[in-house]
Amino acid sequence: MAKQPLPNPRKRPKAGDSPKRARHRCGKVCVIPSGYPKVLLSTKELSAVQEAILDVIRTQRQGAVKPSFTGCTFRPGWLLISCANRETADWLKAAMPKLKLWPGAKVELVADADMPKPQVYIGHFPKTEKYSNEDILQLLEGQNSAPWLGDWRILNRVDRGNILNSRSLWIPIGRKA
Secondary structure, eight states, rough: OOOOOOOOOOOOOOOTTHHHHHTTTOOOEEEEEETTTTTTHHHHHHHHHHHHHHHHHTTTOOOOOOOOOEEEETTTTTEEEEEHHHHHHHHHHHHHGGGGOOOTTTTTEEEEEEEEOOOEEEEEEEOOOTTTTTHHHHHHHHOOOGGGGGEEEEEOOOOEETTTTEEEEEEEEOOOO
């Protein structure tokens, strides 16, 4: 297989490409759990995937492909990896079965363009620090009549402390499917 040259950073982007899109045209891929979006990876699991990829890189020092990444971002439940070139994206696809993850781990690699993008909302819920996630979702359902509220889940909770004499939670809420 003939090596393809790396993109020339001085070359002008194609018409219609933003500079950011031109930079990442080579490939953004997503590591998702089997069953996504009903199944999400935890931050600990995302770190384990990231570390497992680095372990494969360390063990293939003599490999024909030297993977090059331009970014790696934790998203709610999945990992976004920006590859510097098509060879890196192909290498990562081939390396996925070699990843040494936790027992029972099932992850997949999909192109960013094929990734379903859930809607995520952030809500401010004062005086709810003692409430469970289920309690807060019940509050939302009790105040709204949208039929899709039953599909929502709380992605995480951040206690922002004392705002106007009440504890305040900032809660990203996303649709399950």
